[in-house]
Amino acid sequence: MSLGGKAAIVTGAAGGIGRASARLLAVRGASVVVADMNPDVGATADLIREAGGQAEAVVCDCATAAGVEAVIASVIASFGRLDILHANAGISGPLVPSLTTGAAEFAEILRINLIGPWLAITAALPHLGAGASIICTASVAGVRAGAGGIPYSASKAGVINLVQTTANALAGTGIRVNAVAPGLIETPMTAPLYAAARERGREDRIGQLNPLRRGGEAEEVAEVVAFLASDAASYVNGQVLVVDGGLSSSLPFAPRPAGQ
Ligand SMILES: NC(=O)c1ccc[n+]([C@@H]2O[C@H](COP(=O)([O-])OP(=O)(O)OC[C@H]3O[C@@H](n4cnc5c(N)ncnc54)[C@H](O)[C@@H]3O)[C@@H](O)[C@H]2O)c1
Helix, strand or coil: CCCCCCEEEEECCCCHHHHHHHHHHHHCCCEEEEEECCCCHHHHHHHHHHCCCCEEEEECCCCCHHHHHHHHHHHHHHHCCCCEEEECCCCCCCCCCCCCCCHHHHHHHHHHHHHHHHHHHHHHHHHCCCCCEEEEECCHHHCCCCCCCHHHHHHHHHHHHHHHHHHHHCCCCCCEEEEEEECCEECCCCHHHHHHHHHCCCHHHCCCCCCCCCCEEHHHHHHHHHHHHCHHHCCCCCCEEEECCCHHHCCCCCCCCCCC
């Protein structure tokens, strides 16, 4: 699982899953460029450096060509290579499905969640060689309904297809492309949901729909990202690894009362 000698990019790394991923990639030995439109991404680089790792931060919109080019330029200037791309930046949009979402709002969610990873992949490709690993953050919301708004779910379904089609388009290169699909994870994105549950004294209800009966931690997603980034996953390609406590493994049903 060692990533020694490798250089990585993590987008959306100001907090949450991106920060956890960047920190773990660095612990495993990778030099990391962390990028986010939120300037707090500088604190992620500080945390990595304080722990003895190598990191640079770039503040930019990771869903523009100029933004991703700046991130690529930083990793090449700082570390001279690129081996791992974790395209993770995303926004949720409205959490509840609505049939009145306007086209502009829909387009913005697709721009950040789906076109952003595509731009990052295409900008990274000239610098990637055999053994390189691309990981995109999808979501269980992209697998089926029930975990987000319509544009968000559609964008994440797009991410799943993006890694499948890109893995195949890269046949023969030795570059692997996979996605991680988290379930409910406590991060700044889900903070309002957790806060509302805590306010109502319903924290114990969080994550009760999955068989592990709890929400997940960003570090639990980072472990899967670090695996996909490593040579330990050398034959894993074009796949979606779901990290949801088992939520998506079952169809909804009403459990029978005990004794019936
Ligand atoms: N938290 C969950 O339950 C959950 C579940 C499934 C998938 N995800 C996905 O995980 C990823 C990380 O989310 P998180 O939960 O850590 O929340 P988060 O809000 O902490 O992380 C998302 C980060 O992306 C950044 N970002 C958004 N748009 C950007 C842009 N255009 N350019 C640069 N940075 C941008 C944000 O500033 C933020 O730091 C997202 O893609 C999200 O959709 C999260």
